[in-house]
Amino acid sequence: MSKYELAVVVSARIEDEERAAAVGKCKALIERFGGTITNVDEWGKKRLAYEIQKMKEGFYYFIAFEAETSAPAEIERRIRIMDNVLRYLIVKQDEK
Numbered sequence: 001m002s003k004y005e006l007a008v009v010v011s012a013r014i015e016d017e018e019r020a021a022a023v024g025k026c027k028a029l030i031e032r033f034g035g036t037i038t039n040v041d042e043w044g045k046k047r048l049a050y051e052i053q054k055m056k057e058g059f060y061y062f063i064a065f066e067a068e069t070s071a072p073a074e075i076e077r078r079i080r081i082m083d084n085v086l087r088y089l090i091v092k093q094d095e096k
Helices: 016-034 071-079
Strands: 002-011 036-052 055-067 085-092
Touching: 002 016, 002 036, 002 071, 016 036, 016 055, 016 071, 016 085, 036 085, 055 071, 055 085, 071 085
Parallel strands: none
Antiparallel strands: 002 055, 002 085, 036 055
């Protein structure tokens, strides 16, 4: 099992329930592919570095998890088609 971190930027134009549902779907995907979530860090609404889909702000979430090496590719493949997710990135954490 390797340690990963999923960074997700969710649209600021949606309601709180929809935003929670989008983050919940991301968590469910991690667990579906055999990952275990170790930490969820919500940064809240932040200004984007550049405009994405005519939006200047988004909600940032960082989800730390452990999973097999094949899981991140499958998770990214599913997150790519989610409507309310503006950007996402999975990075592998250094083993310390």
